Amino acid sequence: MKKYLAECFGTFWLVFGGCGSAVLAAAYPELGIGFVGVSLAFGLTVLTMAYAVGHISGGHFNPAVSIGLFVGGRFSGKDLVPYIIAQVVGAILAAAVLYVIASGNDIFDATAGFASNGYAKHSPGGYSMLSALVIEIVLTAFFLIIILGSTDQRAPSGFAPIAIGLALTLIHLISIPVTNTSVNPARSTGVALFQGSWAIEQLWLFWVAPIIGAIIGALAYKFISCECKK
DSSP states (O other): OHHHHHHHHHHHHHHHHHHHIIIIITTOTTTOOHHHHHHHHHHHHHHHHHHHHHHHHOOOOSHHHHHHHHHTTSSOGGGHHHHHHHHHHHHHHHHHHHHHHHTTSTTOOGGGOTTOOOOGGGSTTOOOHHHHHHHHHHHHHHHHHHHHHHTSTTSOTTOHHHHHHHHHHHHHHHHHHHHSOOSOHHHHHHHHHHHOSHHHHTTTHHHHHHHHHHHHHHHHHHHHTTTTOO
């Protein structure tokens, strides 16, 4: 139960910190943090929680990561569903708290987006569904390669959270204009429920694409890492 709670807390922090920066601070008059600030916020949430609770649960905070680690042989199948449930619950709780805070501003309107992921007319840059699928698959695949590589027993110890946090920052720098960046089905689900309309309709893509990408990334790392240990 402790590791499930750790995943819930970690995912809460990721969604609250990352999506919170997008909702509350990204476009703040004159001093908004913009895309770069939001990208850093997502990276920092993962980095800080990986150090805080990674030793308890492994620090997945993402259903796609849990599935990728399972495919990569680093995670037990018996914990897969409970981890995903804990992550989604954490994301929903974070979105709920963020909604309460943001609602304190008279001009707040969750239906305008609420940091939700989208494609076509709901993409920040107007990118198509195909563009969204491709970028979410590719970026999640590389995210898994980085996670598996930096946590490999042959990698320098103690630095994995830094590599993973910086990877997530880079992923957001690349793809916020395309999909508002998911690579995390739990993150997408939490805010979509409070957006309430188009975000829920398009949510399928932000489960399917990251999971496909995670599986590809896990299989690719297994192949290139030569874990046969000749």
